[in-house]
Amino acid sequence: MSDNTPTPSITAASLQPELWTSSSNDALQIYITDSDGTALNFHPNFTYPIFGDSEQIFGYRDLVIFLCFDHCTFYPFLNVKYSDRLNDDTLEDPRAKLLSYLPESTVFKDEAKWADSISKEKEDFKIPGELIGDVFTLGEDKYGIYKLDLKNAQGLELHKRLQILVLLFIEAGSYIDHQDELWDIYVMYKVTDEKTPSIIGFCTAYNYWKYGGFDKFDSNQQEVRKKISQFIVLPMFQGLKLGGHFYNKLFEYWMQDPSVIEVVVEDPNESFDDLRDRCDLTRLCQNTIKVASVDLALINSEWATKLRQEQKLEKRQFSRLLEMILLYQLEHSLTNVTRKQVRLFIKKRLYEKNKEILDGLDEPTRLDKLQTAYASLEQDYKRILSGLSLHKRSLDTTEASSKKFKLNV
Numbered sequence: 001m002s003d004n005t006p007t008p009s010i011t012a013a014s015l016q017p018e019l020w021t022s023s024s025n026d027a028l029q030i031y032i033t034d035s036d037g038t039a040l041n042f043h044p045n046f047t048y049p050i051f052g053d054s055e056q057i058f059g060y061r062d063l064v065i066f067l068c069f070d071h072c073t074f075y076p077f078l079n080v081k082y083s084d085r086l087n088d089d090t091l092e093d094p095r096a097k098l099l100s101y102l103p104e105s106t107v108f109k110d111e112a113k114w115a116d117s118i119s120k121e122k123e124d125f126k127i128p129g130e131l132i133g134d135v136f137t138l139g140e141d142k143y144g145i146y147k148l149d150l151k152n153a154q155g156l157e158l159h160k161r162l163q164i165l166v167l168l169f170i171e172a173g174s175y176i177d178h179q180d181e182l183w184d185i186y187v188m189y190k191v192t193d194e195k196t197p198s199i200i201g202f203c204t205a206y207n208y209w210k211y212g213g214f215d216k217f218d219s220n221q222q223e224v225r226k227k228i229s230q231f232i233v234l235p236m237f238q239g240l241k242l243g244g245h246f247y248n249k250l251f252e253y254w255m256q257d258p259s260v261i262e263v264v265v266e267d268p269n270e271s272f273d274d275l276r277d278r279c280d281l282t283r284l285c286q287n288t289i290k291v292a293s294v295d296l297a298l299i300n301s302e303w304a305t306k307l308r309q310e311q312k313l314e315k316r317q318f319s320r321l322l323e324m325i326l327l328y329q330l331e332h333s334l335t336n337v338t339r340k341q342v343r344l345f346i347k348k349r350l351y352e353k354n355k356e357i358l359d360g361l362d363e364p365t366r367l368d369k370l371q372t373a374y375a376s377l378e379q380d381y382k383r384i385l386s387g388l389s390l391h392k393r394s395l396d397t398t399e400a401s402s403k404k405f406k407l408n409v
């Protein structure tokens with residue numbers, strides 16, 4: 001707009017409010033540079049934690065907000081462009097709003113300065129964390145998972161650069177208190193190019209200390225329940241099984257840590273639930289149990305309790321996995337257990353879980369509610385199981401793995 005053009009006012013805009021209103025989800029464009037210098041672009045899933053419940057920004061025409069990150073250092077850059085702005089001091093300033101959620105290092109507008117800052121950080125770049133487990137290969141690339149050291153300035157800075165993604169990609173996500181030492185942050189990198197690795201995603205987990213009894217307390221034996229709180233794979237790497245590998249590697253790491261007694265997940269969404277169910281099932285059936293040998297008597301015995309504790313799985317998740325294994329057996333004719341027995345077994349858990357509500361209903365309604373819940377769960381289990389091959393793998397590996405995990409079957 002030229003200097004001589006009068007700035008439009010709110011009253012002028014009220015005639016055509018749609019011209020001056022942008023969806024904040026559409027206006028915000030996130031770019032992540034690639035190792036070859038190009039940038040991949042996507043939109044956020046949510047912006048309401050930043051721009052309010054309506055996810056709209058009023059007062060600008062043709063608004064575009066560029067939020068860019070470097071693939072390796074995750075150095076942030078922000079720019080805000082629009083063709084016109086209403087003359088109103090009370091308008092929300094998207095630049096200020098976003099900067100309040102970004103680290104102080106964020107470069108505004110000055111692209112050359114951003115490029116210089118990245119080059120400087122890359123001169124002697126070192127991932128600001130400790131490698132957990134080994135570097136592993138998938139296809140032609142190598143990956144590693146690093147636990148950030150938040151006491152180290154670079155570790156803390158990386159956390160501050162990454163955390164806005166929690167607001168933008170996880171529903172009801174919020175910032176963690178990084179000063180609380182009970183938080184762990186794990187970052188997955190593609191490390192094929194060791195000098196400039198690329199961030200794939202990250203996960204936060206909280207350590208809940210559990211009082212394990214007087215004896216354990218006295219002998220300084222710590223017991224921790226790990227709660228996965230936030231788990232993100234960057235959009236351009238989603239759907240490539242990288243999230244699954246990230247989760248499996250974390251689980252492997254926690255399996256080896258005797259202080260971790262259980263791994264739980266805080267408010268998983270459907271896609272994370274799917275990933276978790278499929279990974280847990282595959283891990284369990286590859287390493288520990290032979291699918292065809294699971295039956296109702298075994299599930300109701302001490303074996304199940306012991307296996308659950310050994311596998312550090314929470315009760316509900318473990319029950320779901322066993323139920324899915326029973327259904328898998330039925331689908332692949334691997335069992336003498338009948339469909340009716342499996343149905344009654346699953347309904348028993350559903351009844352116990354919802355006893356209070358169900359006991360308040362008359363019998364026909366109660367039976368109907370249970371049947372509806374069962375039918376929908378069965379359908380969901382079948383969806384999760386589709387494409388999984390649990391018994392072939394387990395038959396191949398049972399002998400080798402049974403040496404590692406000796407069970408009292």
Ligand SMILES: CC(=O)SCCNC(=O)CCNC(=O)[C@H](O)C(C)(C)COP(=O)(O)OP(=O)(O)OC[C@H]1O[C@@H](n2cnc3c(N)ncnc32)[C@H](O)[C@@H]1OP(=O)(O)O
Nearest residue numbers: 230231232233238239240241242243244269272274275278
């Ligand atoms: C606790 C929380 O934080 S809940 C919030 C979770 N995070 C989000 O929603 C943020 C946005 N989304 C994301 O970041 C990602 O999409 C995630 C984390 C949900 C999933 O990560 P991705 O890398 O895309 O998943 P991945 O490609 O590994 O899994 C894809 C599929 O393979 C399955 N899978 C992955 N690894 C394995 C494995 N090792 N064995 C068996 N199945 C596997 C998954 O269940 C999934 O099934 P599908 O093909 O039917 O979709």
